[in-house]
Amino acid sequence: MKLKLIVSSLVFSSAFFSTAYATPFNGYIVKVKKGSNFFNQKSLSQFGSVSKVTNTSFGTFARLETNKGFTDKSFALMAKNSEIEYIEPNYIITLDKVAGGEEAPAPKDTNFKKQWGMKNDGKNGSIFSSGIAGEDINVLRAWNITKGNKAVKIAVIDTGVDYTHPELKDQIMVNEAELNGKPGVDDDGDGYIDDIYGYNFSAKTADPQDGHGHGTHCAGVIGASHNGAGVAGVMANVSILPIKFLSDEGSGETIDAIAAIDYGIKRGVNVMSNSWGGGEEEQSLKDAIQAATDAGIVFVAAAGNESANNDRTASFPANYPNVISVGSFTSAGAKSSFSNYGVKSVHVTAPGSNILSTYKRGGYTTMSGTSMATPHVAGVIGLLLSQEPNLTPAQVKERLISTSTKTSKLQTASLSGGRVDAFKALSNN
Numbered sequence: 001m002k003l004k005l006i007v008s009s010l011v012f013s014s015a016f017f018s019t020a021y022a023t024p025f026n027g028y029i030v031k032v033k034k035g036s037n038f039f040n041q042k043s044l045s046q047f048g049s050v051s052k053v054t055n056t057s058f059g060t061f062a063r064l065e066t067n068k069g070f071t072d073k074s075f076a077l078m079a080k081n082s083e084i085e086y087i088e089p090n091y092i093i094t095l096d097k098v099a100g101g102e103e104a105p106a107p108k109d110t111n112f113k114k115q116w117g118m119k120n121d122g123k124n125g126s127i128f129s130s131g132i133a134g135e136d137i138n139v140l141r142a143w144n145i146t147k148g149n150k151a152v153k154i155a156v157i158d159t160g161v162d163y164t165h166p167e168l169k170d171q172i173m174v175n176e177a178e179l180n181g182k183p184g185v186d187d188d189g190d191g192y193i194d195d196i197y198g199y200n201f202s203a204k205t206a207d208p209q210d211g212h213g214h215g216t217h218c219a220g221v222i223g224a225s226h227n228g229a230g231v232a233g234v235m236a237n238v239s240i241l242p243i244k245f246l247s248d249e250g251s252g253e254t255i256d257a258i259a260a261i262d263y264g265i266k267r268g269v270n271v272m273s274n275s276w277g278g279g280e281e282e283q284s285l286k287d288a289i290q291a292a293t294d295a296g297i298v299f300v301a302a303a304g305n306e307s308a309n310n311d312r313t314a315s316f317p318a319n320y321p322n323v324i325s326v327g328s329f330t331s332a333g334a335k336s337s338f339s340n341y342g343v344k345s346v347h348v349t350a351p352g353s354n355i356l357s358t359y360k361r362g363g364y365t366t367m368s369g370t371s372m373a374t375p376h377v378a379g380v381i382g383l384l385l386s387q388e389p390n391l392t393p394a395q396v397k398e399r400l401i402s403t404s405t406k407t408s409k410l411q412t413a414s415l416s417g418g419r420v421d422a423f424k425a426l427s428n429n
């Protein structure tokens, strides 16, 4: 199992390393059985203390902050407790982007002509190398069918979103009951006070503002306004729900990821766009994704940036059941060198190298990663659901794979053997 870069030293300091797990994590996730009073048990103190209790539609979870002397033996003891369903490490989760892309200077003269992923003319160009005309998601033709619909709700589960960005402020899924309600009161009864623009599970506040930039970049790929300025998203009309669980340093925990997914289910989104990964296989995250799927939500995730074969070394959450795993291709139509691949476990590929989009504090920048490919696919799914709102997550996945444009260069990158094609997905041919 591979290790991922941990951005935050703060997380490192509290991380616990066991001989049984090679990946950094922060305490344990405990799922208790229904009606259990496990958290009140006195015997619990021999293991540690409980924090971050999360009641979700798929069960009650808590983070166990373990005592110093906690060993593999105590872990085995805990696992045997009749009050708990399972216990597993609370893995640290990070962004699926390529290091270095983030700090590129934001082009001042941004426009659609530079968005090769949308319309590759072979020279979008001059700022990027070796583009080949037509190697894109074929979205201009798709826009003749639909440019999206505000009824389609897409959660960007990430570092937050700059919901005040001129390109995004009209595309945010505003909670009207909270906007027009009373401060300090949960006006819509969803369990979250004043969640007007989304929620921040990293800081446990109602403000999902993005101090990092990664989530804002992803949101812009999906739905930057078609307003004659800056860049244009895959969808001209969409409702984006910012759900922040990764800190402004780009790091988070599984316990907060499952809370983020549960929140998206409660808010009734149609799609979840997930440009992050890390840790090893976990029942709690699998349960969360299953609950989303059961609610009819399409869960899209980045395949990862280790240039690795996901058929051999699984990447999570990309490799969980019911997920659409997304790899990345370049403006030359080739697999991005960083992109993970796999003809079984990576399902589709989309543009992910040198992607220009929105950035924090109203800005723009170019970034690279399967992180950037993922929102392209989330946007195409949004267009598809605008036309055919009753498709199930399984049908959406099958449609994207079967209508991808097959190319020799992408033959072994994913199950689709090609690139996502928005027009063909919508016209189902």
Ligand SMILES: [Ca+2]
Pocket (backbone or CB within 6 Å): 178, 186, 187, 188, 189, 190, 191, 192, 193, 194, 195
């Ligand atoms: Ca609320």
Ligand SMILES: [Ca+2]
Pocket (backbone or CB within 6 Å): 178, 181, 182, 183, 184, 185, 186, 187, 193, 194, 195
């Ligand atoms: Ca309120």
Ligand SMILES: [Ca+2]
Pocket (backbone or CB within 6 Å): 167, 224, 225, 226, 227, 228, 229, 230, 231, 232
């Ligand atoms: Ca724009």
